[in-house]
Amino acid sequence: MEGKRTITLAPGESLQRVFMLRDPAENTLPFSRLVLGADSNADITVVVMPGVSCDVSLTVDIDGQNAGCTVQGVYICPGSENVRIAVDMNHNVPRCTSRQLFKGLAGGASRVDFYGKIIVAQDAQKTEAYQENHNLLLSDDAKVNTRPQLEIYADDVKCSHGATIGRLNEEEQFYMRSRGISLQDARVLQMISFVSPVFRHIPESAVKGEIVEEVERAIRNNF
Amino acid sequence: MTMDERTEKDILQEIAGQEYEHGFVTDVEQEFIPKGLNEDIIRLISSKKQEPEWLLEFRLDAFRRWQKMKMPAWAHLDIPEIDFQDIIYYAAPKKDSDRPKEIDPELEKTFDKLGIPLNERAALAGVAVDAVFDSVSVTTTFRKALADKGIIFCSFSEAVREHPDLVRKYLASVVPVGDNFYAALNSAVFSDGSFCYIPKGVRCPMELSSYFRINAKGTGQFERTLIVADEGSYVSYMEGCTAPMRDENQLHAAVVEIVVEKDAEVKYSTVQNWYPGDAQGRGGIFNFVTKRGICKGSGSHLSWTQVETGSAITWKYPSTILKGDNSSSEFYSVAVTNNFQQADTGTKMIHVGKNTRSRIISKGISAGHSQNSYRGLVKMLPGADNARNYSQCDSLLIGDRCGAHTFPNIENANRTAVVEHEATTSKISEDQLFYCNQRGIGPEEAVGLIVNGYAREVLSKLPMEFAVEAQKLLQVSLEGSVG
Numbered sequence: 254m255e256g257k258r259t260i261t262l263a264p265g266e267s268l269q270r271v272f273m274l275r276d277p278a279e280n281t282l283p284f285s286r287l288v289l290g291a292d293s294n295a296d297i298t299v300v301v302m303p304g305v306s307c308d309v310s311l312t313v314d315i316d317g318q319n320a321g322c323t324v325q326g327v328y329i330c331p332g333s334e335n336v337r338i339a340v341d342m343n344h345n346v347p348r349c350t351s352r353q354l355f356k357g358l359a360g361g362a363s364r365v366d367f368y369g370k371i372i373v374a375q376d377a378q379k380t381e382a383y384q385e386n387h388n389l390l391l392s393d394d395a396k397v398n399t400r401p402q403l404e405i406y407a408d409d410v411k412c413s414h415g416a417t418i419g420r421l422n423e424e425e426q427f428y429m430r431s432r433g434i435s436l437q438d439a440r441v442l443q444m445i446s447f448v449s450p451v452f453r454h455i456p457e458s459a460v461k462g463e464i465v466e467e468v469e470r471a472i473r474n475n476f
Numbered sequence: 477m478t479m480d481e482r483t484e485k486d487i488l489q490e491i492a493g494q495e496y497e498h499g500f501v502t503d504v505e506q507e508f509i510p511k512g513l514n515e516d517i518i519r520l521i522s523s524k525k526q527e528p529e530w531l532l533e534f535r536l537d538a539f540r541r542w543q544k545m546k547m548p549a550w551a552h553l554d555i556p557e558i559d560f561q562d563i564i565y566y567a568a569p570k571k572d573s574d575r576p577k578e579i580d581p582e583l584e585k586t587f588d589k590l591g592i593p594l595n596e597r598a599a600l601a602g603v604a605v606d607a608v609f610d611s612v613s614v615t616t617t618f619r620k621a622l623a624d625k626g627i628i629f630c631s632f633s634e635a636v637r638e639h640p641d642l643v644r645k646y647l648a649s650v651v652p653v654g655d656n657f658y659a660a661l662n663s664a665v666f667s668d669g670s671f672c673y674i675p676k677g678v679r680c681p682m683e684l685s686s687y688f689r690i691n692a693k694g695t696g697q698f699e700r701t702l703i704v705a706d707e708g709s710y711v712s713y714m715e716g717c718t719a720p721m722r723d724e725n726q727l728h729a730a731v732v733e734i735v736v737e738k739d740a741e742v743k744y745s746t747v748q749n750w751y752p753g754d755a756q757g758r759g760g761i762f763n764f765v766t767k768r769g770i771c772k773g774s775g776s777h778l779s780w781t782q783v784e785t786g787s788a789i790t791w792k793y794p795s796t797i798l799k800g801d802n803s804s805s806e807f808y809s810v811a812v813t814n815n816f817q818q819a820d821t822g823t824k825m826i827h828v829g830k831n832t833r834s835r836i837i838s839k840g841i842s843a844g845h846s847q848n849s850y851r852g853l854v855k856m857l858p859g860a861d862n863a864r865n866y867s868q869c870d871s872l873l874i875g876d877r878c879g880a881h882t883f884p885n886i887e888n889a890n891r892t893a894v895v896e897h898e899a900t901t902s903k904i905s906e907d908q909l910f911y912c913n914q915r916g917i918g919p920e921e922a923v924g925l926i927v928n929g930y931a932r933e934v935l936s937k938l939p940m941e942f943a944v945e946a947q948k949l950l951q952v953s954l955e956g957s958v959g
Contacts, residue, residue, distance in 0.1 A: 375876070375877070375879075388888075390891045390893075392891055393890070395889075396887070396888070396889045397888050397889075398885070398887045399886045400883070400884065400885050400886070401882075401884060401897070402882060402884075403871075403882040404879070405879060405880045405881060405901045406879045407873075408873035408874070408875060409903055410901060410903075411902060412900070412902075413898065414882070414898070415897065415899070416886055416896075416897045416898075417895060418856075418886060418888040418893075418895045419894040419896070420892060420893075420894060
């Protein structure tokens with residue numbers, strides 16, 4: 254843990270950041286722990302671009318009431334990337350909300366490992382914690398493992414997780430092809446629409462436009 | 477609301493003294509072997525059961541492996557130290573020398589009391605029972621009727637004597653000797669269990685069932701069951717179990733192996749009602765079992781249904797290896813924990829063959845100070861083309877001192893395979909309770925109603941004989957948890 258930073262949000266503070274991992278040397282986040290004070294709000298997005306093998310691990314401690322945390326990510330792995338994502342979401346106090354959404358494409362000979370644990374402490378009542386991890390497995394040599402976990406010690410909570418590992422829908426492809434869209438284009442459109450919900454959350458801005466465009470280009474050029 | 481709370485409290489107090497229904501002890505003369513575990517004890521068990529040399533070797537090999545193994549610590553369980561030298565590994569009711577062929581009336585009475593009549597005339601039509609008391613099988617009913625169809629249904633010990641080739645062929649073929657700590661222990665010291673073989677193309681005309689009863693103090697029960705369904709056959713098998721109320725913890729470490737050949741179908745149902753310990757968490761059974769089936773041939777089908785309400789600690793993951801193409805498997809589970817019970821249970825679906833399908837429905841209910849975990853593995857191997865899995869794991873929390881956890885593991889290495897998993901955790905909503913209360917249904921009854929509705933999808937999969945019992949059991953297990 255040496256050299257790893259903790260970011261602490263004071264009560265009422267808010268943080269919104271997008272981390273683009275483009276450079277193979279940039280293989281993790283600049284911090285590994287996030288501590289949320291009361292009424293604070295954190296919104297973290299991670300985008301793992303092609304060619305980047307990374308180890309993203311993040312522990313979120315929600316220590317103040319009425320705090321909210323959103324952690325989301327996209328990973329695009331067309332080659333021999335090895336992507337590991339591990340999120341520990343600790344709801345230590347009542348009345349907080351967390352949302353996690355990770356979506357990714359695994360092609361080539363890539364390997365994706367997702368681990369996400371939500372812990373709701375005893376007495377952390379009125380917690381709402383959601384987590385989703387969805388993957389598309391696009392080649393014979395790619396491999397995806399996912400381990401979403403819930404550890405709940407309070408009863409008045411709403412918690413759920415969902416995880417899928419699947420393939421592109423052939424009926425959608427047929428629909429598009431019967432309207433003159435090539436198979437290649439249809440696949441690209443499917444992949445773009447698959448990852449797009451992750452960006453929906455980011456407020457509209459020039460930066461968001463650039464990010465979305467960069468991701469779309471990466472999908473178009475690599476799959 | 478305050479009035480509601482008061483009534484809830486009253487009900488709680490009323491039922492606080494609720495007792496475990498099957499907690500009695502049968503007073504029969506029993507034969508014990510000395511406490512402890514070593515090669516001599518294993519030789520003694522083997523000679524008591526008049527086993528052939530190969531089986532003794534099998535046991536000794538397992539024991540030597542077990543000695544090198546460590547108790548698994550990965551489960552979300554707080555298991556107290558178990559002294560394996562402080563357990564009696566074999567206990568059997570003494571045979572009456574005057575009537576060696578007949579069942580001891582005392583034992584017959586015991587099983588009667590448990591609702592398992594051993595007399596064929598009195599028995600539930602359509603259910604054949606193998607009744608196991610501590611380390612031995614007391615009797616197996618309807619054997620003749622079944623034998624007419626070529627079906628073998630007997631105790632494991634008898635199968636070793638009468639059908640050694642079949643036993644030898646399939647024993648440890650699904651759960652290898654060194655599979656895990658408890659499976660190795662079981663392989664070394666297993667006592668009795670059931671053996672059943674359904675020949676090619678035969679549809680078993682009745683439900684087969686085993687009933688396990690722990691009676692003796694200071695003992696452990698090490699059941700071993702082997703079910704083989706040959707090509708195109710069908711069998712529905714049920715398992716039930718109970719134990720007396722005691723302050724000590726008793727160990728039940730079972731191994732169940734199921735082999736399903738081409739186009740055969742096996743339906744395996746369990747209602748697990750071992751003594752769960754008292755309201756302060758004293759006593760209860762440690763239920764550490766390995767259950768695994770293999771869908772060996774194409775088109776084979778294995779379904780697991782379990783209702784888990786008993787045991788102080790449960791460590792149990794009925795699993796299926798989907799080897800044959802187009803084979804399928806299901807896992808339906810309701811696990812209820814109350815007071816200080818702990819359960820870590822779930823399933824593994826290993827997809828090897830093409831077009832294999834599996835479905836997991838798990839409903840956890842925790843109350844009191846209990847901890848209830850679902851743990852599962854869905855694995856799609858590279859050859860599992862077009863394989864499909866769907867898992868749904870829901871947890872219901874009753875009270876704010878209990879825990880509900882979900883630990884699925886999903887691995888996919890085939891691009892045509894699709895895996896879906898979802899899990900939710902919630903409590904009984906106040907709206908639902910209000911709706912019931914408003915219609916004159918009291919809080920306790922309302923909870924029972926809601927829980928039964930919540931578990932319906934699983935309960936409906938149980939054979940009729942079990943479904944009624946299971947519903948009652950759910951209600952009893954949760955009594956006193958509202959408030």
